[in-house]
Amino acid sequence: MIDGLKPYPGYKDSGVAWLGEVPGHWEVRRNGRLFSQRNDTGFPDLPILEVSLRSGVCVRDFDASSRKQVMRDRAMYKRALRGDITYNKMRMWQGAVGVAPVDGLISPAYVVARPLAGTEPSYFVYLYRTAVYVDEVDNFSRGIVKDRNRLYWERFKQIPTPYPPAVEQAAIVRFLDYADRRIRRSIRTKQKLIKLLEEQKQAIIHRAATRGLDPSVRLKPSGVEWLGEVPEHWVVSPVRRLISFATSGSRGWAEFYSDEGDIFLQSGNLGRSMALNLSFIQRVRPPDGAEGERTRVECDDLLLCITGALTGNVVHVADELPAPSYVNQHVALIRPNRAAVIPRYLAYAFHSQIGRIQFKSVEYDGTKQGLGLDDVKSALIPIPTLSEQSAICAKLDATLDRLAASLESVQREIALLHEYRTRLIADVVTGKLDVREAALLLPDESEESEPLNEADPEREDVAEDNLDTLPEETLA
Template sequence: MMKLAAYPEYKDSGQPFLGNIPAHWNLFRNGRLFSQRNETGFGELPILEVSLKTGVRVRDMENLKRKQVMADREKYKRAAQGDIAYNMMRMWQGAVGVAPMDGLVSPAYVVVRPFPEVDCRYFSYLFRTASYMNEVDAFSRGIVKDRNRLYWQDFKRMTSPVPSIEEQRHITRFLDAVGSKAQRFIRNKRRLIELLKEQKQNVINQAVTRGLDPKVKFKPSGVEWIGDIPEHWEVRRLKFLCHNLNEQTSEKQPGETYIALEHVESWTGRISLPDDEITFDSQVKRFQPGDVLFGKLRPYLAKVTRSQTAGVCVGEFLVLRATGNVSADFLEQKLRSKRVIDLINSSTFGAKMPRADWTFIGNLKFAYPPAGEQQKILEHIQKKSAEIDQAINRAQREIELMREYCTRLISDVVTGQVDVRGIEVPEVAEDELLALEEDTAESDDVIDDEGDMDETD
């Protein structure tokens, strides 16, 4: 985004994790910058939570993915607006931030209030840099490394670089402004990715329902959800186009693949297997190379794939083997088309764990062309999908590069490696900051009251 210069003069900080800092900056222990707030008995205040990506925020109690039984709220700690709160067991991962309003945090948190010459937003940026989090790890104590805690007594011994309060505030405004631009860039790239994915689905839907010839004559299919089809296409129920196999087994043979729902990417069918050997203690289904696996649990996720190897899969997959009228490749694309997925999803039963039923799926009528045309359609889908995937990958890489740039820039600015004092910074509205923070939460990690992470989508 910009080329920034270094400060004119530096001095040795005496701290290996910091190296040289600007000559006019101070170096203080945190105990000289903050005091501990350890106040309880404010049960009427809202609950706050900490996200590894967006810091401290008010917990949305109505839309929690995992309902929690709250302990006695009177024992929760009060964090005043502007205080810094951090999770003792997870600060080394970035579980720290500034309280946006008066609220309550778990006893697993430490709350510190700033002295007058401290801008907490600057220190929130500093505490979430990789070098500082490594220092946090070194100061944390415990029997097991992953459960180490950074107590207040150790936090206050840690050293931080301290520019003047005016420079702290300018750095914060600069990073807020750069962050807002970066998040707008990322938001636009995400929208582009969604549009490209929709375009890819449209290519598939058009090809498997209408064919490739724009001049072809159409006829009524006799099925409302299918509509008109090319006049030379046929219509048959799915159960006559494939077999639903249910060969049960309790073991996996050497060289075979084990596939669970979480191993299949939605809408693409890409299979990503873990590196470690998988063990299971329940009955699974056996499949052969070329069989189509259709995830019947939450079918709206479109977990449809076709393995190139033999293996076993969880019972939540239907194992479908094409009978010859349609190829396995064409069957896979047809089953993963949005129109089919939406129709199957409309038939599910169960509120929390909706499942599709083979009786319904097998009785669906499918329109299909002759074998030669199926192959041409598949080649067309493969070519167009590759072009769109390339554009999606390019946009995703640009998002990654922007995030890497911002991470490095934040670290360089808050540790004094670059000088931003002379840069005019526009004010970023509070509501824009909040909206941009929400944009970062596509796969957010939230630390719960016990210090563990809940994943929110």
């Protein structure tokens, strides 16, 4: 049904550069003719709503939120009625907009837009989140720098917007909702496959790091309850006996940031597959002297994330880096003693349930997750002979390379589905494809509540997803 879509029979110039031609019977209206601003306050008993870059507007679950917020006077919060459009004026240029699913309260820093007669809000949210419209939003936003751009109501209502007839808006929403559910269902299936492959990967590593490669080896109690039995000739050693050096980066290196220079490795560079992710690099010109040398990375070092959401991610620096490299304060630099342990074997141990169980058990509570260097040094690792360590690493490398190829293939398929979804939505809401007939033939379906895992696990420094924190100017 989607593959059979065609353009409209006739088009006309919209008079708007970014929009180009639109179907001949469509109009172009400014947002002020489609919405009016709602500034109702004084409804403290309504639930709090949040605006997300990823999923639009939803009721905030304070119990599940990792970001705790002390609510100020709820009477200050704006009321949004079900069906209103709500956007974060500080992040509208990133697509932080959605339709209120229920009557609720929204931050005073946000804008609530009440749809006028003939306006289907879901159609316009689909439109407002497209790349071409977001670019136009950016043009209408004002701020000292781009990251501080804000789209105030007076500017929002001036933006020219395609306006199909109301019945056609509803048909477009019906079609896109249907297509979106199918695309998401396919993505969700592939995400579940990725989870199974990751679980298989962990099982393979854990068995090799606790039993070795000989299934007939005699076992002995390890003396560690959670570890169980290990081969009788292995020893269980704390990390401090296996390394020659451990440190973490210094604070305050922001003053040394530059567009060129050496590499400053951060937690986001530590991927979940024991390899560095250098797709985004912060360059730095480090200070002279011991402070710079202390945190300089060498080949065969291990890098371990010790704070934040990526705590426990480990990388083995197997090859020379493209430039001198240093770590920030969120990363531990660990230099194995090669006479005691093969660096890659220790990385596999950290990466396995051996490391994860111990690191999780000692993470301190408080404002953020984290490990101390003493926590890392105290972790217990089952250690075979060096020759066995080498054989285990070779076996794991070969086996996991095949698994990695499968994972990469599935992840590529997911990326293509996301790209297809983005392109389809943009083509439909701007009138490049006619879905009127297709929408009439669609079966009725219920909404799906299971969310996609759309967060990028390799980046913790991307723009925050929940954007409901009050800016300073609105706080009492």
